Amino acid sequence: MLLRKDEENHWVARLACGHFQHVRHNPPWTNRPWVESIEGRNSMLGFLLTCKKCDENAPRDY
Ligand SMILES: [Zn+2]
Numbered sequence: 505m506l507l508r509k510d511e512e513n514h515w516v517a518r519l520a521c522g523h524f525q526h527v528r529h530n531p532p533w534t535n536r537p538w539v540e541s542i543e544g545r546n547s548m549l550g551f552l553l554t555c556k557k558c559d560e561n562a563p564r565d566y
Contacts, residue, residue: 522564523557 506518507527515527557565 518566519555521555521558522566523555523562524565525555525557 508516508518510516510526517525517527519525
């Protein structure tokens, strides 16, 4: 899972399944200062997000 910023400067996680997920839409990730620090992001890189797109059988985002 990788973190990047989209064109609106929002954090987006690229999941192993190939979907992108906006961090701000995932409650445990909302309003967390860690996402703004390199140390905080690195500490969370192994965190698995529930992928709603997979639940919906959505096509990959990349
Ligand atoms: Zn997915």
